[in-house]
Amino acid sequence: MSRHLGAAALVAILVALLSIRLTQFRDFQMAQVAVYVTAVAGLTVLTGLSGQISLGNGAFMAIGGYGTALLLLHLAWPLAAVLAASAAIAALAGALVGAATARLHGPYLAGATLLLAVALPSLTYKYPGVFGGEQGLNVTVSAPGSVPLTRWQAWITCGCALLTLVLLANLSASRIGRNWRAVRDDEVAAALAGVNVAWARILAFVVSAACAGLAGSLLAVTTGLVAPTDFTVTLSVALLTGAVIGGLGSLAGAVWGSLLVVLVPTYATDVATSHGLSSAVGSNIPVAAYGVVLIVVMLVFPNGIQGGLRRLAARVVPSPRRDEPVPAEMNNTAVRNASREASHEEIPKTPARRRARGRIGGGGRRLRLLEHERQQQLGRADGLGAGDHQQRDPDR
Amino acid sequence: MSSAALSVGSLAAGYGGVLALKDVSLTAAPATITVVLGANGAGKTTLLRTVSGLVRPRAGRVLVDDTDLTGRPPEDVARAGVAHVPEGHGVIAELTVEENLRLGAMSWRRDGRNTGRAARAAAVAAACDRFPNLGRRRHKPAAVLSGGERQLLAIARALLARPRVLLLDEPSLGLAPRAVRQVMELISQLRAESGLTILLVEQNARGALAIADQGVVLSLGTVVATADAGTLAADVALRHHYLGY
Amino acid sequence: MLEFLQFTLSGISFGAVYAAVALSLVLIWRGTRILNFAQGAMAMFTTYIALEVIRGTGSYWAGFAVALAAGLVFGALAEVTVIRPVEGKPPLNAVIVTIGLLVLVEGLAGIIYGGQYRSFPAAFTVTGLRAGRSPLGISWFDVFTVLAVLAAAAALAAGFRYTTAGLRLRATAFDARIARLLGVRVGRVLTLGWALAGLLGALAGLLISPSTFLYPNSMDSIFVFGFTAAVIGGLDSPAGAVAGGLILGVLLSYAGGYLGSELTPLAGLVILALVLTFRPDGLFAGVRLRRV
Ligand SMILES: Nc1ncnc2c1ncn2[C@@H]1O[C@H](COP(=O)(O)OP(=O)(O)OP(=O)(O)O)[C@@H](O)[C@H]1O
Numbered sequence: 001m002s003r004h005l006g007a008a009a010l011v012a013i014l015v016a017l018l019s020i021r022l023t024q025f026r027d028f029q030m031a032q033v034a035v036y037v038t039a040v041a042g043l044t045v046l047t048g049l050s051g052q053i054s055l056g057n058g059a060f061m062a063i064g065g066y067g068t069a070l071l072l073l074h075l076a077w078p079l080a081a082v083l084a085a086s087a088a089i090a091a092l093a094g095a096l097v098g099a100a101t102a103r104l105h106g107p108y109l110a111g112a113t114l115l116l117a118v119a120l121p122s123l124t125y126k127y128p129g130v131f132g133g134e135q136g137l138n139v140t141v142s143a144p145g146s147v148p149l150t151r152w153q154a155w156i157t158c159g160c161a162l163l164t165l166v167l168l169a170n171l172s173a174s175r176i177g178r179n180w181r182a183v184r185d186d187e188v189a190a191a192l193a194g195v196n197v198a199w200a201r202i203l204a205f206v207v208s209a210a211c212a213g214l215a216g217s218l219l220a221v222t223t224g225l226v227a228p229t230d231f232t233v234t235l236s237v238a239l240l241t242g243a244v245i246g247g248l249g250s251l252a253g254a255v256w257g258s259l260l261v262v263l264v265p266t267y268a269t270d271v272a273t274s275h276g277l278s279s280a281v282g283s284n285i286p287v288a289a290y291g292v293v294l295i296v297v298m299l300v301f302p303n304g305i306q307g308g309l310r311r312l313a314a315r316v317v318p319s320p321r322r323d324e325p326v327p328a329e330m331n332n333t334a335v336r337n338a339s340r341e342a343s344h345e346e347i348p349k350t351p352a353r354r355r356a357r358g359r360i361g362g363g364g365r366r367l368r369l370l371e372h373e374r375q376q377q378l379g380r381a382d383g384l385g386a387g388d389h390q391q392r393d394p395d396r
Numbered sequence: 397m398s399s400a401a402l403s404v405g406s407l408a409a410g411y412g413g414v415l416a417l418k419d420v421s422l423t424a425a426p427a428t429i430t431v432v433l434g435a436n437g438a439g440k441t442t443l444l445r446t447v448s449g450l451v452r453p454r455a456g457r458v459l460v461d462d463t464d465l466t467g468r469p470p471e472d473v474a475r476a477g478v479a480h481v482p483e484g485h486g487v488i489a490e491l492t493v494e495e496n497l498r499l500g501a502m503s504w505r506r507d508g509r510n511t512g513r514a515a516r517a518a519a520v521a522a523a524c525d526r527f528p529n530l531g532r533r534r535h536k537p538a539a540v541l542s543g544g545e546r547q548l549l550a551i552a553r554a555l556l557a558r559p560r561v562l563l564l565d566e567p568s569l570g571l572a573p574r575a576v577r578q579v580m581e582l583i584s585q586l587r588a589e590s591g592l593t594i595l596l597v598e599q600n601a602r603g604a605l606a607i608a609d610q611g612v613v614l615s616l617g618t619v620v621a622t623a624d625a626g627t628l629a630a631d632v633a634l635r636h637h638y639l640g641y
Numbered sequence: 642m643l644e645f646l647q648f649t650l651s652g653i654s655f656g657a658v659y660a661a662v663a664l665s666l667v668l669i670w671r672g673t674r675i676l677n678f679a680q681g682a683m684a685m686f687t688t689y690i691a692l693e694v695i696r697g698t699g700s701y702w703a704g705f706a707v708a709l710a711a712g713l714v715f716g717a718l719a720e721v722t723v724i725r726p727v728e729g730k731p732p733l734n735a736v737i738v739t740i741g742l743l744v745l746v747e748g749l750a751g752i753i754y755g756g757q758y759r760s761f762p763a764a765f766t767v768t769g770l771r772a773g774r775s776p777l778g779i780s781w782f783d784v785f786t787v788l789a790v791l792a793a794a795a796a797l798a799a800g801f802r803y804t805t806a807g808l809r810l811r812a813t814a815f816d817a818r819i820a821r822l823l824g825v826r827v828g829r830v831l832t833l834g835w836a837l838a839g840l841l842g843a844l845a846g847l848l849i850s851p852s853t854f855l856y857p858n859s860m861d862s863i864f865v866f867g868f869t870a871a872v873i874g875g876l877d878s879p880a881g882a883v884a885g886g887l888i889l890g891v892l893l894s895y896a897g898g899y900l901g902s903e904l905t906p907l908a909g910l911v912i913l914a915l916v917l918t919f920r921p922d923g924l925f926a927g928v929r930l931r932r933v
């Protein structure tokens with residue numbers, strides 16, 4: 001806990017110093033990145049740790065954003081309370097969605113959450129009196145003293161993002177995080193080991209929705225406006241993209257992913273406009289370039305940017321330090337992937353498992369669980385980064 | 397140069413960080429049965445997988461009738477005349493019995509024999525006649541078959557590929573004693589009637605040695621003994637130590 | 642009553658298009674366990690190609706045929722170039738790659754054709770059909786739409802069942818490892834699956850564009866509903882995809898007609914939620930045969 005806090009405090013000071021030196025636009029970009037980090041970190045926990053895909057976290061952001069606008073407009077609460085309340089409302093929605101989708105997996109869950117992202121913003125058109133329809137609602141916050149507004153917004157968003165990261169890091173290192181991973185790896189085994197699978201899955205949705213809600217609230221605060229076009233499917237897709245590109249299940253990866261998702265399109269637009277391209281071409285080249293970047297990064301770094309960095313670090317330093325909250329399990333995934341790649345085989349299955357399952361019924365599951373735990377401990381004990389295994393594999 | 401139908405030289409293979417086969421060599425003469433024995437995890441399945449291309453070898457060679465198949469993907473190895481009945485039979489339960497059989501006869505290599513549509517259909521029909529239990533349910537999904545029947549179907553399907561070498565991974569696993577005997581009889585018949593070279597992995601060492609010409613004992617990924625079947629069966633110490641009977 | 646009939650008929654017409662998209666997704670899902678988010682975008686692009694050809698040659702059918710062929714080629718090309726490297730990797734990698742492809746194709750369409758809405762011709766007249774004096778709310782082109790999709794689905798079903806290639810496709814879908822052991826060149830089979838999916842998508846684009854206009858994002862919502870249809874039907878079931886498409890089309894048509902078009906997405910969500918509550922693997926999820 002204290003280590004995470006210390007790191008966060010350090011980053012906070014750096015960010016504050018940096019923001020003073022930056023232009024308004026850069027401050028705004030920093031806030032944007034922080035908004036994404038908040039949401040993507042929540043999603044990477046949901047998808048990477050508990051194993052549930054969501055293409056609908058943009059909807060939770062919408063809930064947070066509209067919650068913020070309405071609270072500020074009608075009740076004029078102080079900002080901190082508004083942020084907390086928005087996260088709480090979104091968490092509640094997350095509980096509902098999580099409970100409704102507790103039995104869904106893979107593409108079915110993806111489909112349901114995708115439709116949530118499509119459908120929810122349409123409510124704002126249906127009730128323009130409440131939500132302002134197409135125009136949306138204005139959100140006004142004021143900065144204290146002589147601090148420029150954009151800098152103030154950057155501080156708030158970065159502070160919230162850091163807070164989120166610290167909380168999530170501790171959560172994923174806790175028993176709850178362990179349960180999530182157990183559920184992700186094997187629901188049946190987790191249930192046999194006494195994990196309440198449904199609760200674990202719902203809780204993951206609650207946590208990630210709370211993060212998204214907070215992010216939506218922060219987005220409203222930075223842009224000064226909430227409108228249905230801010231919360232389209234594209235947003236949800238961008239969040240998932242950030243999580244996967246960064247490295248699923250890794251909070252550091254959430255930061256890399258957010259940077260990429262926010263900065264690549266802006267950067268590409270800058271390049272395009274500075275070359276004086278016609279508007280149709282100029283506005284679409286960044287889009288195409290972004291697509292290419294997504295494909296290339298995914299092909300070059302199958303385990304995301306963070307996975308790639310780990311691999312690189314493992315190559316430079318033989319025994320890398322482990323300062324990630326979730327690495328032991330990443331090891332397992334890496335082993336799984338490595339063995340999958342080494343052979344044309346798909347599922348590594350040890351014969352011992354098969355036999356145990358065949359002969360003594362459920363015994364095989366128990367065995368698998370034990371093996372899983374043993375691997376975790378091994379992973380912890382020798383402090384292997386994800387990259388080591390791949391490096392040791394002579395086929396690669 | 398050699399008269400071996402299948403020859404494996406200094407093969408090494410594994411999964412990720414695990415080396416499951418180290419320096420394994422064996423040769424099998426045409427129309428013989430070679431039984432591969434060993435404890436759980438000895439590497440028997442890995443040996444078959446490496447021969448058939450499911451696992452890429454890290455070192456060594458795999459030759460079939462002097463054709464080098466080392467490191468070729470499984471579809472190429474299959475087309476070169478190696479049929480692999482994997483552990484747990486590998487029948488596709490969602491397809492009908494006949495479709496499973498048709499799949500077997502789908503990738504014939506051109507060896508001068510008729511490979512036309514009609515010839516394939518005739519081969520499938522002949523398989524149905526030979527195994528009446530399958531023929532009777534040829535239009536049912538393979539899911540309705542019993543474990544023993546599925547094993548038969550898997551073998552029948554492998555034979556329809558007109559293989560030169562047949563790899564069988566524990567065909568008797570989970571079968572009732574009578575079914576085990578039938579499968580063993582079938583295997584020895586196959587060698588006699590079609591000149592097939594068979595590499596048979598078995599837990600049931602006694603039964604397998606009874607029909608085999610040659611035996612290979614694996615332990616922890618290396619060959620600890622190669623001898624003709626009679627010699628192995630008579631070697632009490634070896635039996636005791638590695639085969640547990 | 643007449644209104645109900647009108648909604649039903651036009652729902653079937655839209656549903657047929659959803660069914661085509663759903664079917665293309667199912668084809669890909671069964672073969673490669675990948676959800677192709679670029680399916681709609683690829684269809685949008687082939688429809689632009691059709692428009693160019695129609696303008697150049699003056700023949701609708703030439704454009705129609707070229708678009709279908711382009712769909713075939715694009716599908717195969719996508720599989721060979723960017724999908725092959727992520728097959729067998731963590732499943733979400735493939736999702737992100739197809740999302741990247743979606744973004745790329747839409748960006749390219751914007752660069753080449755610009756962002757403005759273009760009208761796309763229909764094969765037949767789009768003036769409404771009438772029964773006696775009452776309008777039915779559909780046109781001959783809608784009839785063509787439904788027939789074309791059903792014919793494509795039937796042709797696929799027959800191909801799956803009666804041809805060697807179809808048997809290879811199914812075997813690969815059920816168990817690629819075993820298929821390879823039997824000599825099936827799985828790589829080619831998967832490419833064929835993607836190509837056929839590209840063709841179905843192209844068909845959907847040709848059929849829907851007369852009523853939606855054509856622009857770089859024009860297939861986005863069609864894709865979402867096609868995906869929804871596939872999920873409703875069960876992603877492993879081609880029959881489910883067709884049924885899911887038709888069911889969704891009709892129900893959404895009622896929702897849009899009686900409750901207002903801004904509620905269509907919400908209605909879709911409700912329908913999906915209801916179906917998945919009772920059938921978490923879709924309406925047509927077969928009994929799990931394997932899965933030891
Ligand atoms: N897919 C796999 N991934 C990782 N390791 C594997 C895999 N398959 C087998 N192994 C390991 O390789 C070694 C050899 O396994 P193999 O399956 O070849 O043994 P076997 O002799 O066939 O055993 P059995 O009699 O139990 O079938 C074992 O240590 C096993 O744990």
Ligand SMILES: [Mg+2]
Nearest residue numbers: 351440441483
């Ligand atoms: Mg074995």
